[in-house]
Structure formats: structure tokens, C-alpha cells
Amino acid sequence: MTTETRKPQESHQTLWDISVPGRSGVRLPESDVPVQPMPDAALLREELPLPELSELDVVRHFTRLSQKNFSIDTNFYPLGSCTMKYNPKINDMVASTPGFSGIHPLQPEETVQGALELMSNLQDMLQEITGMPASTLAPLAGAHGELSGVLMIRAFHEQNGNPERKVMLIPDSAHGTNPASASMAGFDVVTVPSDDQGNMDLKALEAVANDKLGGLMITLPSTLGLFDPGIVEVCEIVHEAGGLVYGDGANMNALLGRVKLNDLGFDVVHLNLHKTTSTPHGGGGPGAGPICVGDKLTPFMPSPVVERDSEGGVESFKLVSPPNTIGTLSAGHGNFGVLVRSYAYLRALGAGGIRQASGDAVLNANYLLKRLEHLYYLPYDRICMHEVVFSGRWQKAQGVKALDVSKRLIDYGVHPPTMYFPLIVEEALMIEPTETESKETLDAFVDVMIAIAQESGQTPEVLTEAPHNTPVGRLDEARASRQPDVRYRA
Amino acid sequence: MNDVFPHSYFPHTQAQRAEMLAVVGVGSVDELFADIPERFRNPEFHLPPALTELELGRELGGLAKKNAVPGEYASFLGAGVYRHFIPSVVSAMISRGEFLTSYTPYQPEVSQGTLQATYEFQSLICELTGMEAANAGMYDGASAMAEAALMACRITDRDSVMVLDTVNPRYRAVLDTYLLPQGITINTVSLSDLVVDETTACILAQYPNFYGGIEALGDLADTAHQAGALLSVSANPVALGMFKAPGDYGADIVSGETQPLGVSMSFGGPFVGYFTCKNEYIRQMPGRIVGRTVDHEDRIGYVLTLQTREQHIRRERATSNICTSAALIATGTAVCIAALGPGGLRQMAELSYQKAHYAASVIGAVDGYEVIDDGTWFHEFVVKCPQSSKETTKKLLLRNIIGGLDVSDSVPNGMLFCATEMNTMTEIDALADALGQIAKGS
Amino acid sequence: MSEHPSDLRYTKEHEWVRIGDDGTATIGITFFAQDQLGDVVYLVLPKVGSSIEKDSKMGEVESVKSISDLFVPVSGEVLEINKDAIDHPERINEAPHDAGWLIKVKISNETELEQLMSSNEYDQAIAS
Known part of the structure; x- marks a missing residue:
């Protein structure tokens, strides 16, 4: 049976729809130990209403589901601020070797020296890349790293007898996790505006940099894809007021091998390994958000940190807890x-390779900027870093929204850019091509964007009704929110 | 600087770079970085030299070989991370590039695969836990428990939680990290000292608890509810293959570590925490939620929903800062549960129960060892050893056995042993033999 | 032509107030506000019986991808909330000035009404 002749229902059948009582996709061996008495039946469940499928049912179901996704492996995926670069296959392969994937986090340290050595080496490499003297791999995602970083800033001020330093400054262009993390750490969030060049407004910053200042969270390059040339002054203003600077490393792909954040004045920075170092994003994680830390904050790092011990010429590795640690972030070690995967990536590239990556x-990004700026409004007309933010305002005047442009891209086989972010750009379209895309792919994308700009003027309904060739069209999100259906019920 | 670095990850030829630079209107790539203050631009970076794929395999293989792998060693270590059988379909499915290399499903029309898989994950978890609503997953079981405590505080508008001292100490440590900065009081108490009053947001319990025991969740729910507090339970999903679901006892929030279901131990991560609650609390849930809806032609489809709870909209007032969590691992768990089905999961749970109880019986029969056995337990148990736990661990390792976890801080010479369907009777008997020899001083 | 009825009073935060024959105030959000928000999906309203004070936050109105705070246009005691709108938030989009009302309030300080805008003033405010 071909896809075309399948009944429409089949395309979205759930596990329950294809379940047949009595089937099973796994057989386990019978028990080889003498029968042990079972617990009181009152403690046991009678029903376990799970679907029953054969092994092939499972494979076909999830394979078909997978085919409804766009992914890096299948499509150009220029989703801004997400760094959707090629995820090298060797990295997955090495991560799944039993020596890594099969070890238990609580094994005696002498039995996991290879794992700890890898972590220690990775710490060293991340420290070299950021110029920071210390690091921990414990945070499980970028926002987890942010939470650790701002908790450390809080602990630092408390230790120095300044518990009243509870203001966290955040630029208006910031990712939403920044204010959310600051708030979880007990800070009051104060927003700082950007100037007309997309840089931080230094006057506005000075006005709020007072003795209540805990710190500043800043993304470099900013979410506008711009390197703020005043970043050193920004850090100085914050430091002079007694605050510390948190660097959101979401956009670190632009800076690899070009500059060390420690030199610029950052006190702590997280790296999104699932962006910058190409580990697969998996449709929403797992990620990793290690933090690299300057001297002031080193004693407060979350636990654990891997320590290298070269005593007696024999190298060994152990997990340690920093003296004034803010605590642990998970039950594991990161x-x-x-x-x-991240380690394998950095070892594959070395110093020359990471520099080529950012270059x-x-x-x-600048190539796309130049080739598209005549068709899409460019709110900040200057050299960009790894991503370029356009505004769909010219198309909006034709009755077409950034959303419509995005949905039309799908018809051409391109994953849409990040839309409506950063919030300070009207109808924002944030495009991040990454270094692993060829000129041919970029040129094809430019052709598509040209075609869409033409359609916007001539046949706008083609855009406003897009996408046309996907398993589903635009979905009723209002209905999803008004009557939440978050689980299947038979 | 002319420092071109050819690599299989970078597609541009030098000619193409030159062509593109001409379009951009600059003479070199370096000029694109002119906004970086000059004195800080282009410092030296000292990284190990680049390796080819062939060399990379060797380098990482060498590191992997330095680890002792459970399975090659008989292992009785659990304590929150468990070695269970993982059907081969799990890695086959989540290795597919379409799942592996996609981003968070912001564009539902091209993410129905991830979205439906996540919806099915939520549904399966609801069935297992007996709860009404689930989210798309948290980082891990420990952070899920911490987020559950924060959620209970939001719902009840109270700022104190009661944590049973039978909760995994590593989870309790994460509670400290998350809750204390928000001014929430954490009271760690034994079951017999548990007092819940009008300041208590919730009771936090584990099921089975850290020592393997099955807590009386019904009593805990009553105690909590009588004082207007919630019961939040962290439950092992494999145990839910045989033990009654926390939802059936009236738990308000049930979270847990999904690792035992289809996730390799991988030195502690990546895992995924599941998170469920009663329907009435759904808008206080942290994390992403996938919902089912329809398109304009009434075709069923899935979207991220109730997004106004989240950081990208509500910013500093969001229910959590969580963004990227562990969608791929959740998909893997859904594949695993789908493959196991009710029969396979029940069998996995019962085999673990049987093997662990057998292990306890043979270890208890060894001179000098005492199994602490008070009440019903699942697949973990504490043994008081005649020698220090450290010593015992070391001597077991010499016999290629990874023993239980040292819990001597709560039980003198205590070790927490675990057995699952992965442990054979031969292994278990060898463990008992080894413990016998160790007791005799060899 | 204005979408905003002339018999209502308005705030710059886009609430409207209607004074009933019995002197109680019915409060909702304006046509303009719901149009800006898009599909309303959820409401958070104050409890019946609670006292609310002018200009303080009294609740939230959510659309699919935004949230807006609701501010109190006139101080008083909450007499009733629109349960139908809570169950069917689309009422706000369908009939913002009628079936999509939010709360009824027993006004505690009538002089506050003088600070509210007429429909003409409101139309000018949103046009600028």
C-alpha cells in the first residue's frame, strides 16, 4: 500500500490506535532464581493500560513519525540563535560505545578514570576557548547554566556582606531564559534598552548601575547577531558599580577562536554545547550548558568539578566540590x-578548526545579508556576526507577516528562521546559516527568498495559506490552549 | 591572516570563500570581526591538535577502555540509576537523523514527528503514574522533584516543604539548590516525625524510596490534603510496572527519573525527568507541553501548547526557566514502553523484584551480613556489612564485582544493593560467595 | 466608525466600565485590546468578594503567545465574575463589550469614574 492510498486516518494513528491485545515487542528471559514471595496484592496494580505492539509495529510507527520532521540531516535549518550545524556522526558513534554509555555515575572513581579524564580534558578546552580559569560541566542545558551562574553571583554578594545586591540587569533583546533564571535565583529583573545600533545603551546602563546591582546578563554577540563594540565599557560600568557580568554563550559560534570572553571582562559564561559544539539537539534536548568561571566566582561553582591529580607522576582524576559551592544541579555529573560528543567535536577541529568554523x-551570515537586504528590511545595517536579523515590515505592508514568509519557506523545503525574536525587531526573521552549509545551499535559499518576496507582492494568499505540502496545515493553537488535550484517552 | 583549515565539516572551497567575500565587500574573513576590540582580537588558542575521524575513534576508544563497564563486571549498583534491558529498537529509532538532528518543535507543520512522539510519551507516562496530565519532560528526576516543590509552593501560596528522609540524598541536595534561594524552608523528616500544617506546601516522597521501600502513599496523601497541602511523589517508572500507581493514592504531582526505561546509564546523563499532575494544576506546570488539536481541514495535529507559562513569553514570571530539556530521551522512553507493552514492563518489574529478593535472601544467609528488611520493597535493599563499606567495595572490585552504594552515613557499614533482570543467578551467587570470603578476611 | 460604544468608560490599559442601573460597574477589555491580543485562550480573574483597588493588577488575559495584565479601573468589591467567559474565553473575541465581560464590581469610590475616558478620548488614545 502506498502513502497515497492510505486512509487519511492512518497518517496520524497513535500507538493506541494500532494496539492489538496480546502482542508484545520484547520478550525477556524467564526468571532463573527460586520463586520469591510476592508482596501483598493490595499494593500491586491490576491494570497497566499500555499499548500492545509487535516489534515491527513499533519500528514502523516511529519511523513514519520521524519522516514528518524537518531536521539538519534532511533540510537546511537556518533557525536563528539555535546554531543548527551538521552534527558529525562519529560523535554519536563514540558516545554509544559501552565504555561510555554503559557506566554508572556512582561507580568507584578508580573504575571510571577514562570518563573523568575526558571530562577534565573538556573542561580544559572550554576554559581555553573562553579564557576563563575554571569550569564545571554540571549544568544540563543552557538555562541550567544560567541558573548556576546567577546563583553564584548571588552567593558571591552574600559572602561579601552585600545581600542587598538583588538587581539583575538584562538587555531588552535578551532570550527569555535570562530573566526567568535571574528570577529563580531571587533577583529583581531590570531591563536595559538597546541603542539605535543594537548595542547596549551605555547611558541607560550607567543610570541603573548602583549599589543594589547584583549583575548583568548579556549575550555576545547579541540576539540581533551583532557584536557590541562597547562590551568592554559595559563590563567596566558593571564592575565599577560592584556587579558581576554573566555571559550567555548561546551565540558563541560567532566567536570561536577569535576572542576570549575573560579578556573582555566577563565573570562567568555558559556554553550551549548542543549549539556551539554540534551535539544533536534531539527535537528539544538533551543539551549541556557548562559554565566557565573567572577567579571571583570559582569557589562558588556548582558541584562537581573534575580535578586532575598528577601526584607521583601518575595522573588520576576525581570529582570534587568547590569550597563555597552553590550545590548540585542534578543527581549526576552533567x-x-x-x-x-562535544569533546569529539573539539578534538576533530582543534584551534585552527574552531577558528575556521566561526569564520x-x-x-x-554576511553573504545572506548582502544578497537579501534589497528584498527584506534590515533594521541594523552593519556587518553581522553568525546570524542576520531581517524585518518582514516591507512584506507586512503587502499583507504578509513574518509568519507567512516562514510558513512558505516550508513549501520550498527550508526550515523557517526564528520568528518574532528578538522582541525589539518588528516582524523579526532571524537567520543563522552556520558554517556547515555550502554556498550552493545558501544560493538556493536566496533564490527561494527572492521567489517569496515576489509572491508576497503578487500572490500573497500563497503565503498566508502556506504551508501547502505538509502532513498538516497551520494548526488551531487557540483550541489547543482553550481545551488542553495533552494525553491520549481511549 | 591566511589560515585556511580544510575539514570534512566545512564545505567551502577557497574560491567560493573569495567569491562570497567579494559579495560581502570585504577583503578577508578577519575584517568581519572588526567590531571585536583590536587588543583582544585573535589571541593564541592552545587546543590539542585536530584529529581525523580515524584518529578520533582511537583516541576516544582509548579513554572508553579505561572504564569498568557494568555487564562486563557484575554490578549491583542502583541508587537512582538502573541497568535494565534496552530493546534495540530504542536506539534504532532515536538514532534516526529526523529525530536526532531537529530542534525544539517551534514549527509544528514540520515537526509532527517529534510532537506526536512527545504527546505519546506524555500519554504513556500518565497511564503509568495514574495521573491526568504530563509535560514533555524535565532535565532529570532530581530537578523534576525540585520543580515539583516549586510548583506546589505556587499552587498553595505557601513556602515550606516537608521532605521525607527516605528521599534520595542526591535529590535532596538538588532541592536545596533550587528552593533555598527562593526563600522556601525545607524540613527533612522521618515518617514518624512528619507534621504538616497550614504553612506546608507539600510532602515530598519517593516511591520506592531511596532504600527500596514502598511508602504508604495513601496515608501521606491524606496527611497532606487534611492540611491543604499537596503530595508530590517521585516514582521509579519500572516499579510502576507492578506497584499501584501514585495517582491512585491521590498524589497531586508525580515526577521521576525516566532513565530505567530505555535510557543507558551513560555516567549519569543525559536522562529525562517525567512530570505529571492533576488537570487542575496544568497551568502551573513547568516545561513544555504538547497538545493535540486540528488544522483548518480538521486534520489532527500536535503543537506546543500552554506556552504562556514559559520563559520565552512570561520571562521573569515564568513557571520555570527551562528551555531545552531532553526531548530525544523522552522519545526513546516512549519507544521503550511501546516495545515492552504492559506484559514486558510487568515482567521487567517482577524479574527485578524476584532477583533482588533472591539476592537479599542469599546475602542474608552469609555469616556477618544483615539485610534490613522492614516492609515491602522493590529491587533495592540495605545490607549491614561486617567490614566498612569502603573496604567491602574495594574487595568486591578485586573480584570483578561492582558492589552496592556505600550508605554508611545513614547505616553503619551499610551498602545499598540493587538487582534487576540483567543480573543472573550465577552473578548473584558469586556476589554472596564473595561477600562470604570478604567476611572471612580474604 | 469606532468599535467602542459611547456609553462605556475606558482606561488607557484598555479596560472598559459600564455603570448599571443599580450603580454596579461591569468591567471588560476593549475591542481594540482583544484585537491586538488575538485569540484569547485563558483568563485569570479576582475572587468574588475580594476588594480591588484602582490601578492595581487584578488578573491576566492570555492569548496563544502573549499575556496581558488586567488593571482595576475602579476600586470596589468583586460581586461576580463571568464564569461563561472563563469556560469559553472566545467570548472575549466574539463580544468584548457584552458577553465577554469579565467582572462586576460594587464601586467604593465614585469619584474615580471621572478619571476614565470617553469613547472618543479612548479612540484618540489608541490612534496616537
């Missing part, structure tokens, strides 16, 4: 499987 990433 997303080790992600760390292995090509920035070149690709």
Missing part, C-alpha cells in the same frame, strides 16, 4: 553523553 559561520 550530561556525560553530550560531553563525549565561515560569519561569512555565510
